[in-house]
Amino acid sequence: MKIFIIFAACLFLGLGNLRAQNKIDKHHFPETSVFSDFEELGILKTDFVEIYGYPTFKEMYLNDAQEKVNVYHYIEHLLKKLKSGLRTDNIYIEVRTSFTFVNEELVDQRSEIVVEPLGINQLLQDLTVREDPEED
DSSP states (O other), rough: OHHHHHHHHHHHHHHHHHHHHHHHHHHHOOOTTTTTTTOOTBBBHHHHHHHHHHHHHEEEOOOOOOOOEEEEEEEEEEEEEEETTTTTEEEEEEEEEEEETTTTTEEEEEEEEEEEEEOOHHHHHHHOOOGGGGOO
């Protein structure tokens, strides 16, 4: 009977880990930024948006020469799996890329990278949609 309970517990834990891994894979976190090979300064803003879509958020202002400046900010979430011996660590990476357009033409690109090592439980918690208990 004890062997059956131990076997059942191991099976339960193994299936739980497999289910958690499938939940991560289902979200298809990319390993590289869509902008990692981008090298097209001078592209028009309309062409850029047609290729990469609208930004996460944007800024607008006039510079000292009274030229219209738009700064488009894109935020991407990446997941790297680093193997060390028998252990695999998930590294969660947030890439924040800003593109500056002056008079509708791209003149600057800058990226900031935030790296956080996460355990599988934290990653799953981030993926879980929580309902507000007061809405019931």
